[in-house]
């Protein structure tokens with residue numbers, strides 16, 4: 552007699568009712584997962600168990616009229632992970648991204664999260680992933696601020712005014728208890744103004760909008776970079792304040808002097824080792840061009856910085872085996888490239904909440920498997 556399998560479908564509305572927008576809780580859950588990363592109680596894809604995921608990028612040209620073509624931020628991505636500890640669950644985030652989607656009334660990227668029993672492999676839940684992903688992304692900078700920012704940080708500058716940047720600000724604002732002002736920089740001033748207004752009202756702080764990268768960066772005690780690739784973001788060491796925390800959730804560069812004189816803390820050096828190796832397999836003229844932190848990889852390759860194997864991960868700082876901020880003057884850069892462990896871990900927390908609250912629809916996979 553085969554076994555019946557059912558799983559829970561959770562729409563965006565269900566996910567929100569289950570607490571997906573609870574930034575404070577998500578920051579605590581992620582801190583817990585950072586500890587699991589530090590001790591190694593997790594698995595991600597690939598031979599070294601540390602891959603961010605597999606990207607499907609379209610070709611630059613195609614003889615097939617329906618085939619999508621390559622464009623900035625155009626991709627599909629599969630991101631599997633197992634998260635250990637009390638979670639003990641496997642899962643994956645799967646998404647597609649198309650930069651013109653907002654013109655169609657859709658988010659740039661559309662995401663789903665699937666959870667599976669790590670032992671039987673049965674599906675546990677299929678969930679709308681946009682809110683899960685954006686809150687989990689925003690809360691990583693929140694954990695970063697908890698452990699790496701100056702306690703008296705008053706101004707947060709956000710580069711980019713899309714949903715990911717807004718989520719990063721919410722994660723940061725949840726932890727930066729002395730925050731007095733948000734400065735938002737976007738290529739589109741109306742977007743910057745809208746985000747500055749919404750966030751300043753929500754967190755009862757001052758809000759300012761600008762299109763000047765320099766103006767925004769100079770103002771920030773915390774600088775959060777989470778923009779798309781429409782125009783490259785290039786910062787200067789001299790713009791960054793003493794004691795500032797610069798967080799890269801999206802792509803961007805700073806001049807080399809910055810990295811030669813600041814401390815870099817990584818979300819997970821083991822994943823960046825994999826990224827680094829992947830770059831080394833590319834032809835020389837394509838290496839270290841695209842991706843978060845690739846400029847640091849290049850400096851490592853050129854011998855200007857110690858190798859990634861000697862880098863510091865935030866989980867190690869949290870567990871006390873590495874040092875984070877040592878004084879109020881040092882500039883710290885936190886690289887947060889994103890990992891599927893956040894989607895699976897935060898998704899699992901929401902799945903558990905949803906079960907308790909009776910949310911979602913139960914879907915049947917089978918009464919008994921036809922092919923067992």
Ligand SMILES: NC(=O)c1ccc[n+]([C@@H]2O[C@H](COP(=O)([O-])OP(=O)(O)OC[C@H]3O[C@@H](n4cnc5c(N)ncnc54)[C@H](O)[C@@H]3O)[C@@H](O)[C@H]2O)c1
Nearest residue numbers: 711713714715737738777778779781782800801887888889
């Ligand atoms: N690290 C992670 O975990 C993670 C997770 C999700 C998304 N992301 C990244 O976050 C980024 C933003 O995502 P989104 O969904 O909010 O994108 P989006 O396209 O909705 O918004 C991005 C904003 O950035 C602005 N922008 C682009 N170039 C700029 C520049 N040079 N200066 C100022 N503003 C600029 C655009 O005008 C736009 O308003 C993406 O690059 C994405 O890859 C990272």
